[in-house]
Amino acid sequence: MKTTNLKVSKIANATALAVAILFGCTVCHAQEAPSGAVQMAERSKSLWDMVSAGGPMVYPILLCSFVLLLVVFERTLSLRRRRVVPRLFVERFLLQIGEGGLEKSEALDRCDSNESSIARVFTAAVRKWGKPAVEVEQAVLDEGERVANELHRYLRVINGVSTVCPLLGLLGTVSGMMQSFDVIANSSAMGRTELLAGGIGSALLSTAAGLSVAIPALIFYLYFVGRVDTLVMEVDRRGQEIVHLISAEGLEDRRNRPRGNSKQKKAA
Known part of the structure; x- marks a missing residue:
């Protein structure tokens, strides 16, 4: 035991x-x-906690970021080359007109079947088939201007987001600092530095949120502006090519060119 x-x-x-x-x-x-x-x-800490700590100005900044995403997605799809100036369609169309393989009605049908922006410019030019070069060129310029306006659509929204978001962040910073100074002015808060740090932290979060949205917005704006300028120059260049092909002067030059070549061959 x-x-x-x-x-x-x-x-x-x-x-x-x-x-x-x-x-x-x-x-x-x-x-x-x-x-x-x-x-x-x-x-x-969740993302929502950080957003809540940033103050009320973070919510409109989040709304601006959502609008920015929508506009960037839409402009990315709309400014693709095949939506504006499809290379294969343009080269075949101009080549067939230059070789005399397309008449006015056939050229209009070909343009109507294509949904690109350059097809609209070609349609405006083909409707002036055989007219003086001044009239054909004016039709191309008018339609090209409408196309350019459509390509620039919504770019002001991106620019506005890049401008407004830092101001919203600055407003949140000012309001956060005002709260911090109110805490300092309160006699019962003397020596409690964590309260002062909380107000400053909220102010910094608001500023960081505004800059985090504004910087990408500015980058996207500059990229899309450069993209639109390149496409507009391409549309203008192709429009000038079709003016030389279907204007009265261009048609007359094409009629006389084979005769001149045959005369040179006979003389040789």
Whole structure:
């Protein structure tokens, strides 16, 4: 019986010692890594918590970012080359007209079957088939101007987002700093630096949110402006080519060219 009690007491002592060691290790680990726990707590903050901490000006900035995404997606699809100046259609169309393979009615049907912007310019030019070059060129310029306006559509929205978002962020910064100064002015808050830091943090979040939306918006705006300028120049160049092909002067020149070549061959 005594032997049994002795064994039980040894087991109990060993268990207590193990629990004490485990508890001590846990406490030491918790004391050695408090910063890690704080970091994990900070990382566990959701995006909504950060937005809420940024103040009320963050919400219109988020709305601007949503509008920016929609406009960028729409302009990316609309400003593709095959939607504006499809290379294969343009080269075949101009080649067939230059070789006399298309008449006015056939050229109009070919343009109507294509939904690109350059097809509209070609349609306006073909309707003036055989007219003086001045009339054909004026038709091309008028339709080209309408196409250019459509290509520039919504770019002002992107520019507006890049301009307004920093101002919204600045307004949030000013309001956050005003709250911080109110905290300082409150006598009961003297010595509580965490309250002052909270107001400054909200102000900085608002500024960061505004710049995070404005900088990409400005980059997209500059990219799309350059893209539109390139496409407009291409439309203008192709429009001038068709003017030389279907105007009265161009048709007359094509009629006289084979005769001149045959005369030169006979003389040779």
